[in-house]
Amino acid sequence: MEGFLYQATIYLAAAVIAVPIAARLGLGSVLGYLAAGILIGPVFGLVGHETHDLQHFAEFGVVMMLFLIGLELEPRALWDMRHRLLGLGGLQVAVTTLAVMLGFMALGYAWSVSLAAGMILALSSTAIVLQTLSEKGLMQTPGGRSAFSVLLTQDIAVIPMLALLPLLALPSLGLTANPDGSITRAVAEEAEHGFSLVEGLPGWGVTLVTLGAVAAVILTGVYLTAPVFRFIHAAKLREMYTALALVIVVGIAFLMNLVGLSPALGTFLAGVVLANSEFRHELESDIEPFKGLLLGLFFITVGAGIDFAVLVKAPVTIVGMAVGLILVKGVILFLIGRAFKLRRRRLMLFTLSLSQAGEFGFVLLSFSNAQNVIPPVLGERLLLVIALTMLITPLLFLFYDWMSKKMGDPATEAQEADEIDDEGPVIIAGIGRFGQIVNRLVQSSGVRTVVLDHDMRTIELMRRFGFKGYFGDPTRPDILRAAGLEKARVLVAAMDNPAMVTQLVAYARKQRPDLHIVARAYDRRHVYELYQAGADDIVRETFDSSLRAGRYVLENAGFSEFEASRMEDAFYHHDRHSIRELAELWDPAVSADQNADYVARSKELDKDLEAALQALIRKDSEAA
The missing domain is CATH 1.20.1530.20 (Na+/H+ antiporter like fold)
Known part of the structure; x- marks a missing residue:
C-alpha cells in the first residue's frame, strides 16, 4: 500500500507542478505532462518499471x-x-x-x-x-x-x-524444431492467453x-x-x-x-x-x-x-x-x-x-x-x-x-466553401441573430432547412448546438445550386449585409420567378430596394419588436390591453400598405427629400394613419 501511495503522490505532484507552468508559458498541457514524465522518470528516477x-x-x-x-x-x-x-x-x-x-x-x-x-x-x-x-x-x-x-x-x-x-513473423526468431519436424513458436507457448470470444x-x-x-x-x-x-x-x-x-x-x-x-x-x-x-x-x-x-x-x-x-x-x-x-x-x-x-x-x-x-x-x-x-x-x-x-x-x-x-486574422483568410450534400424545401441564407430564430421555428415545425452562412465562426457555433449548416457565400450561384435552389419552395435572405441580401434576392428572382422569397430589411430604403429586386415578404429587422414596445407604452399610458393591441394591429396593417405605395414612388437615383411625389404621398399617409387611429379610439370609447 505504501508503495502505491508513494507512486500516486509522485505522478500527481509532477502533474500539478509541471502542467500549470507549461500552460502559463503558453506551451499547452500536453507538453507539460510529457515534461513531468521525463523529470520523474529518466531524469530523477522517481518511477521505474x-x-x-x-x-x-x-x-x-x-x-x-x-x-x-x-x-x-x-x-x-x-x-x-x-x-x-x-x-x-x-x-x-x-x-x-x-x-x-x-x-x-x-x-x-x-x-x-x-x-x-x-x-x-x-x-x-x-x-x-x-x-x-x-x-x-x-x-x-x-x-x-x-x-x-x-x-x-x-x-x-x-x-x-x-x-x-502475425503473417509477417520472422522464421528465424522464437521458433524451435520438434522431433516430428514441425515448427513451434516458443513465445506463443509461453504467452498468457487472455479472455477471447474468437480464439x-x-x-x-x-x-x-x-x-x-x-x-x-x-x-x-x-x-x-x-x-x-x-x-x-x-x-x-x-x-x-x-x-x-x-x-x-x-x-x-x-x-x-x-x-x-x-x-x-x-x-x-x-x-x-x-x-x-x-x-x-x-x-x-x-x-x-x-x-x-x-x-x-x-x-x-x-x-x-x-x-x-x-x-x-x-x-x-x-x-x-x-x-x-x-x-x-x-x-x-x-x-x-x-x-x-x-x-x-x-x-x-x-x-x-x-x-x-x-x-x-x-x-x-x-x-x-x-x-x-x-x-x-x-x-x-x-x-x-x-x-x-x-x-x-x-x-x-x-x-x-x-x-x-x-x-493574420483567420477571419480575413479566404476559405473554401463546404461541400453541400443536403437539400430541403427551405433555404436560409444567413444564420445570425435574425436567421437563427427563423431556422429554429421552421425546423421545430418539422420542415427541413438548408442553412448557408459566409461566417465560419457562426457555422461552428451553430454546429456545437446541434444545428447543421454549411460555410459558403450565399450570393454565389454555384453554392445556391448545390443547396437546391432549383427545387426549393422558400428562400430566406437573412444576411447581416444589406447589399448582399439585395443581390441574393435579385439573382434568386431571376432564376426562379415562382420561388417565394422572404427578405430581411435593414431600414425603409432597403425595403424599397428589396421590393424592386422581387422579394415577396420583406421584414424590417426591428419593426416587430418596435411595435411590441409601442404597445407596452400605450398599455402604461392609460389604454387597456385590448385597445393597445387593436392600435398596434391597425398601425401594422397601415404601415404595410404605406410601404408598398411608397415603394412604387421611390427612385434610387433621387434622395427621398428631393422626390416631391414621395414626400407628398408620405405626408398624406401619415395623416391617414393619425385619422385611422383616432377613429379607432372613438369607436372603442363609444362601445365602452
Whole structure:
C-alpha cells in the first residue's frame, strides 16, 4: 500500500507542478505532462518499471476521449464524413505505410520487417492531437475536422493491421524444431492467453461474433440505455450516474477486447449511437473528469517511459529516424491535403498535427515483438522514435500558432466553401441573430432547412448546438445550386449585409420567378430596394419588436390591453400598405427629400394613419 501511495503522490505532484507552468508559458498541457514524465522518470528516477504497466491503464483516457467525441457526432454527421474517412484517412494510412516500408527496405531490412514498421509508424497520436485541438478551439475548423477524420480512419485500420502482423513473423526468431519436424513458436507457448470470444474460431465464426458484438453495442445504446438511466434517476443518487457512465465505457471496451477490436473504436461507436439521447449531456459531465486525468496520466507515462540509455547508444540514428518520420509524414499529409483542397492555415494545421507516430504504435509494436515480427534491437529504437515524435508534437503546434499569427486574422483568410450534400424545401441564407430564430421555428415545425452562412465562426457555433449548416457565400450561384435552389419552395435572405441580401434576392428572382422569397430589411430604403429586386415578404429587422414596445407604452399610458393591441394591429396593417405605395414612388437615383411625389404621398399617409387611429379610439370609447 505504501508503495502505491508513494507512486500516486509522485505522478500527481509532477502533474500539478509541471502542467500549470507549461500552460502559463503558453506551451499547452500536453507538453507539460510529457515534461513531468521525463523529470520523474529518466531524469530523477522517481518511477521505474511500473510505468509501462500503468500506461495500459492510462490508455483508457484515449478510450473515454473517443467516447465523448462520438457523443458530439450524430450518425448522419458521421455519414457525411465518409469521403474524408475513405479519402483523406485511407490515403494517409496507405501512402505513409508504403513510404516508410520503402525507407526501411533501403536501409537493408527485410520486406516483412519494413512493412510492419510502416504500419506501426503510419499511425498518429489520437490522444495528443485531439487534446491539443480541443484546448486551442481548433476541433471544429476545417483543418481540425480533417485531422479527426484521419485519426478515426487510423483507429479503424488498427484492426486489419493486428490481423496481418502475425503473417509477417520472422522464421528465424522464437521458433524451435520438434522431433516430428514441425515448427513451434516458443513465445506463443509461453504467452498468457487472455479472455477471447474468437480464439480458435474459423474465419466466418470470427466475422459473425465480431458483427454480433457491434450490433450488441448499437442495440444497447438505442433500446437499453434510456430505461436504465430512468431507473437510476429514480434512486436519486448522483454518484450512480457516474457509475453507470463508467460501466458503459469500461464494459464496451472489454467487449471489444474479447472480439479483437479496438476499445477506442467501440466506445466511439457507442458515443455516436447515444449522440441523440436525452442523457448525452449527463454522460459528458460524468466522463469528462476521468478522461482528463487518465489522458494526463497517459502523457506522463509516455515521458517517463523514454529510455535515454538506448538514445545515448545511437543518438544520431534515433533522432534522425524521428525527424525523418515527421518530415516524410508531413510531406505526404501536405500533398494529400492539397489534393483534397485544403489551403493555407487549414492545410498547415492538418500537416503539422498528424506528422508524429502515436500511442497505437506502442500497441502494434508490443504485439509485433510478441509475434517475432520485428527484431528486438529495432523494436527498442522504434519505441523511442514513437515517444520522441510524440514529444515533438506540442512544439509543432506552437509553430502552427506562430505561423498563424504571421498569416493574420483567420477571419480575413479566404476559405473554401463546404461541400453541400443536403437539400430541403427551405433555404436560409444567413444564420445570425435574425436567421437563427427563423431556422429554429421552421425546423421545430418539422420542415427541413438548408442553412448557408459566409461566417465560419457562426457555422461552428451553430454546429456545437446541434444545428447543421454549411460555410459558403450565399450570393454565389454555384453554392445556391448545390443547396437546391432549383427545387426549393422558400428562400430566406437573412444576411447581416444589406447589399448582399439585395443581390441574393435579385439573382434568386431571376432564376426562379415562382420561388417565394422572404427578405430581411435593414431600414425603409432597403425595403424599397428589396421590393424592386422581387422579394415577396420583406421584414424590417426591428419593426416587430418596435411595435411590441409601442404597445407596452400605450398599455402604461392609460389604454387597456385590448385597445393597445387593436392600435398596434391597425398601425401594422397601415404601415404595410404605406410601404408598398411608397415603394412604387421611390427612385434610387433621387434622395427621398428631393422626390416631391414621395414626400407628398408620405405626408398624406401619415395623416391617414393619425385619422385611422383616432377613429379607432372613438369607436372603442363609444362601445365602452
